[in-house]
Amino acid sequence: xxxxxxxxxxxxxxxAFQRIKDHVLQQIQSGQWQQGQAIPSEAALARQFNVARMxxxxxxxxxxxxxxxxxxxxxxxxxxxxxxxxxxxxLRNIADEISARGHQHRGQLQRLERYKxxxxxxxxxxxxxxxxxxxxxxxxxxxxxxxxxxxxxYVNPAVAPDYMAQDFGSQTPNAYLTRxxxxxGVQYAIxxxxxxxxxxxxxxxxxxxxxxxxxxxxxxxxxxxxxxALWHPASRYQxxxxx
Amino acid sequence: xxxxxxxxxxxxxxxAFQRIKDHVLQQIQSGQWQQGQAIPSEAALARQFNVARMxxxxxxxxxxxxxxxxxxxxxxxxxxxxxxxxxxxxLRNIADEISARGHQHRGQLQRLERYKxxxxxxxxxxxxxxxxxxxxxxxxxxxxxxxxxxxxxYVNPAVAPDYMAQDFGSQTPNAYLTRxxxxxGVQYAIxxxxxxxxxxxxxxxxxxxxxxxxxxxxxxxxxxxxxxALWHPASRYQxxxxx
DNA sequence: TAGTGGTCTAGACCACAGC
DNA sequence: CTGTGGTCTAGACCACTAT
Numbered sequence: 001x002x003x004x005x006x007x008x009x010x011x012x013x014x015x016a017f018q019r020i021k022d023h024v025l026q027q028i029q030s031g032q033w034q035q036g037q038a039i040p041s042e043a044a045l046a047r048q049f050n051v052a053r054m055x056x057x058x059x060x061x062x063x064x065x066x067x068x069x070x071x072x073x074x075x076x077x078x079x080x081x082x083x084x085x086x087x088x089x090x091l092r093n094i095a096d097e098i099s100a101r102g103h104q105h106r107g108q109l110q111r112l113e114r115y116k117x118x119x120x121x122x123x124x125x126x127x128x129x130x131x132x133x134x135x136x137x138x139x140x141x142x143x144x145x146x147x148x149x150x151x152x153x154y155v156n157p158a159v160a161p162d163y164m165a166q167d168f169g170s171q172t173p174n175a176y177l178t179r180x181x182x183x184x185g186v187q188y189a190i191x192x193x194x195x196x197x198x199x200x201x202x203x204x205x206x207x208x209x210x211x212x213x214x215x216x217x218x219x220x221x222x223x224x225x226x227x228x229a230l231w232h233p234a235s236r237y238q239x240x241x242x243x
Numbered sequence: 244x245x246x247x248x249x250x251x252x253x254x255x256x257x258x259a260f261q262r263i264k265d266h267v268l269q270q271i272q273s274g275q276w277q278q279g280q281a282i283p284s285e286a287a288l289a290r291q292f293n294v295a296r297m298x299x300x301x302x303x304x305x306x307x308x309x310x311x312x313x314x315x316x317x318x319x320x321x322x323x324x325x326x327x328x329x330x331x332x333x334l335r336n337i338a339d340e341i342s343a344r345g346h347q348h349r350g351q352l353q354r355l356e357r358y359k360x361x362x363x364x365x366x367x368x369x370x371x372x373x374x375x376x377x378x379x380x381x382x383x384x385x386x387x388x389x390x391x392x393x394x395x396x397y398v399n400p401a402v403a404p405d406y407m408a409q410d411f412g413s414q415t416p417n418a419y420l421t422r423x424x425x426x427x428g429v430q431y432a433i434x435x436x437x438x439x440x441x442x443x444x445x446x447x448x449x450x451x452x453x454x455x456x457x458x459x460x461x462x463x464x465x466x467x468x469x470x471x472a473l474w475h476p477a478s479r480y481q482x483x484x485x486x
Numbered sequence: 487t488a489g490t491g492g493t494c495t496a497g498a499c500c501a502c503a504g505c
Numbered sequence: 506c507t508g509t510g511g512t513c514t515a516g517a518c519c520a521c522t523a524t
Contacts, residue, residue: 210453
């Protein structure tokens with residue numbers, strides 16, 4: 001192949017695989033190649049760009065990883081469905097978030113107990129009535145001494161048997177659990193909800209102010225490890241980001 | 244090379260690059276290779292796995308794309324910083340979301356007007372007092388005739404001059420804007436907030452029930468294109484997902 | 487059967503780090 | 506200078522799809 005570099009050192013040129021990616025993206029953005037339509041084969045693009053097929057392969061494989069193309073072995077490469085106009089919100093743990101803002105985080109253990117689960121909670125944990133002993137913790141998280149989150153958490157003893165012996169002032173339940181029980185999956189929901197009297201008092205807020213609530217169910221070792229509700233006062237907390 | 248296939252056809256084997264990825268991930272997860280530590284070079288892994296360097300290169304490059312490794316040309320490959328325990332929430336547009344649930348979406352235009360922006364809104368749009376005419380629309384979105392979202396949107400006339408002439412019953416403002424003004428960036432915030440009387444009435448909810456609010460600011464053509472607030476009754480809406 | 491993508495090789499040249 | 510990753514080649518064999 002007679003490519004840009006090597007001859008006299010034109011250098012600086014963008015890599016060939018990137019130029020091919022750019023070309024494909026431009027064809028799609030300009031509407032030349034419509035959604036669902038087949039695009040030229042690897043061999044054809046290799047001829048067109050005067051590169052090896054492996055180079056084209058990398059370009060198309062990356063675009064496929066990025067959901068821009070769909071590839072079907074034996075059939076061809078197709079323009080993928082247009083992306084949703086969607087946004088991703090990243091939910092981080094509260095201690096990291098506060099320290100990322102350069103503020104002081106402090107966790108205050110409010111309650112730590114064995115708890116006999118009711119039917120609804122057992123269902124969430126996928127447990128039977130034979131194993132209804134759970135651990136329950138309530139921790140208030142402060143940002144510069146202002147309460148910003150109440151973490152109300154139930155934990156499966158089978159996954160974290162030593163949960164009750166931890167010092168949750170120095171280590172958040174979250175940090176402990178991710179260390180002892182590597183996370184397999186998370187389900188979550190963000191809601192708006194009025195606080196109960198206890199949550200309102202812990203957050204030092206009026207009971208007429210709503211809360212932004214993140215409910216989360218984490219799995220580990222093939223079981224439900226933890227079910228938690230994170231309560232935040234609406235006036236002091238929001239999930240933000242950009243895209 | 245004397246690899247699994249080709250000899251007698253063991254087949255089914257996972258690809259070599261995937262086995263290398265798995266190996267690296269396992270070393271990291273087991274703690275053998277710690278965060279920040281250098282891992283063996285491509286050449287070393289190629290010898291160890293008895294494959295070509297390109298195969299190792301693909302494995303490590305993909306892990307690098309996935310944020311598991313950091314690679315520095317001339318220096319080496321290092322275990323990346325441990326991921327946050329974080330979750331991504333996907334925010335989709337309401338019409339897609341409702342039809343994905345197999346339900347009926349309907350948009351009802353409530354208001355469409357020219358609006359003289361106040362100082363706060365001008366600041367959000369990064370405009371001066373010389374250009375304070377904005378477009379303003381209010382659309383109620385129904386899922387099977389139950390109101391689920393009030394979309395309160397301000398639009399920059401410079402970006403979408405024909406906004407006032409659209410039929411927002413047949414096409415959501417969102418769909419129109421993304422068509423005429425390709426999106427460059429989004430900023431968003433999720434909040435809990437009490438509805439005003441008008442929002443409560445449009446959503447047919449009690450004014451004592453909180454709302455889950457998504458505020459969004461979109462950019463297009465180098466300008467702020469649109470500032471919107473999407474109000475949802477807490478009892479009928481939450482952002483959910485899994486990971 | 488011909489054409490597609492999926493993977494892999496055994497070299498190669500380059501830019502860059504660190505010594 | 507040596508060793509690293511970044512890229513690329515010109516083949517190859519395979520599994521799969523379409524005809």
